[in-house]
Amino acid sequence: MRSVRLATMLLLSGVLAAGIAATGCSSPKTEAEKPSGGPTGGPSGEPKKSKEVKAVEAKGSGTLKGQVKFSGDAPKPAPLDFKKTDKKTDIAVCEAGSEEERTDPTWRVGPNKGVKNVIVWVEPAVVGQYFVIPDDLKKPAKEKEVVKIDQPHCAFVPHVEVFYPSYFDATAKKQTATGQKLEVANSASIDHNTKTDPGNTLVNKATNDLIPHMTKNPVSLNFKPGDDKKPGDFDVVKLACTIHPWMNAYVLVVDNPYYAITDGDGNFEIKGVPAGTEVKVNYWHESFDKPKSVKITLKDGETADPKIEELKK
Ligand SMILES: [Cu+2]
Numbered sequence: 001m002r003s004v005r006l007a008t009m010l011l012l013s014g015v016l017a018a019g020i021a022a023t024g025c026s027s028p029k030t031e032a033e034k035p036s037g038g039p040t041g042g043p044s045g046e047p048k049k050s051k052e053v054k055a056v057e058a059k060g061s062g063t064l065k066g067q068v069k070f071s072g073d074a075p076k077p078a079p080l081d082f083k084k085t086d087k088k089t090d091i092a093v094c095e096a097g098s099e100e101e102r103t104d105p106t107w108r109v110g111p112n113k114g115v116k117n118v119i120v121w122v123e124p125a126v127v128g129q130y131f132v133i134p135d136d137l138k139k140p141a142k143e144k145e146v147v148k149i150d151q152p153h154c155a156f157v158p159h160v161e162v163f164y165p166s167y168f169d170a171t172a173k174k175q176t177a178t179g180q181k182l183e184v185a186n187s188a189s190i191d192h193n194t195k196t197d198p199g200n201t202l203v204n205k206a207t208n209d210l211i212p213h214m215t216k217n218p219v220s221l222n223f224k225p226g227d228d229k230k231p232g233d234f235d236v237v238k239l240a241c242t243i244h245p246w247m248n249a250y251v252l253v254v255d256n257p258y259y260a261i262t263d264g265d266g267n268f269e270i271k272g273v274p275a276g277t278e279v280k281v282n283y284w285h286e287s288f289d290k291p292k293s294v295k296i297t298l299k300d301g302e303t304a305d306p307k308i309e310e311l312k313k
Pocket of ligand 1: 191
C-alpha cells in the first residue's frame with residue numbers, strides 16, 4: 001500500500017515541482033500544495049534533485065513572524081453530540097468539560113480573525129538537504145521534554161501538538177534522538193483509549209493498534225518523522241478515541257526545531273531559522289487535505305512575515 005502511495009506521490013510531485021520557481025530575498029511565494037499519501041499529510045514526497053544528502057549552507061539566522069487569518073465570517077463551533085457514545089454513563093463527565101472541550105475543535109477563530117492550531121514549520125527548500133542544528137536545539141527545552149496530551153473530560157487537550165523526536169545528524173548521517181517524549185494521559189474518571197488511524201499516517205502506520213489507558217499512567221507514543229537515514233520527512237498523525245467517536249487530536253512529527261502552533265488569534269513566531277538560503281515554510285490546518293507551503297529567504301538578523309494566505313472553510 002505504502003509503495004503504491006509513494007509512487008503516486010513522486011509522480012504527482014514531479015509535475016508540480018516543474019512549475020515552481022525560486023524566489024528572491026524575503027519575498028514569499030505561494031507554492032502548489034505538496035502531494036502526500038495520507039488525507040492529512042505525510043512525509044515529503046518530492047523527487048530528489050540530487051541523491052546527495054547535503055547540509056544547507058546558512059548564513060546566520062532570522063525570525064519568521066506572522067498571523068494566519070480566516071477569510072470571511074468566522075464559523076461558530078457547534079456543540080459536540082455526546083449521545084454518540086455507547087457509554088451513556090460517561091455523558092455527565094463529558095458535559096463537565098470546558099466550553100472548548102464541549103464544542104467542535106476544527107475552527108477556533110479569534111477576535112481578530114486569527115486561526116488557532118495552525119502548525120507552521122520550516123524545511124530546506126531543496127529535498128535531500130538538511131539543516132545543521134545548533135547544539136542548544138538538539139534537545140527540547142526543559143518545559144518541552146515531554147509533549148503531553150491529556151483527556152481531562154471527553155476531548156484531547158491540547159488538540160494540536162508538534163513532536164520533535166529526532167534531528168538529522170550531520171556526522172552520523174542519520175536521525176538522532178532529541179530525547180523528547182510524546183505522552184497521552186487520562187486524568188478523567190472514565191476510560192479512554194488512543195488509536196492512530198492508518199489512513200492518516202504513512203511512516204507511523206505500525207502504531208495502528210488500540211492503546212487502552214484507564215489509569216493516570218500516560219502512554220508513550222514512539223512516532224518518528226520518517227526514514228531513519230533521511231532528512232526532512234514529517235508526518236501528521238491523527239489520534240482518536242473509539243469510546244467517544246468525536247474525540248481526535250493531531251500531532252505533527254518533525255525532524256527540526258523550527259516550528260510553531262498558532263495561538264488563539266492566529267499568531268506564530270519561529271526564531272533561529274537558517275538565513276541566507278531559501279527555506280520552505282509549510283503550514284497545516286486540520287481542514288487541509290495536505291500541508292501547503294510558501295518559500296522565503298531570510299537575511300541574518302531579520303524578522304519577516306512569510307505571508308500565509310487566509311484560510312477558508
Ligand atoms: Cu474517549
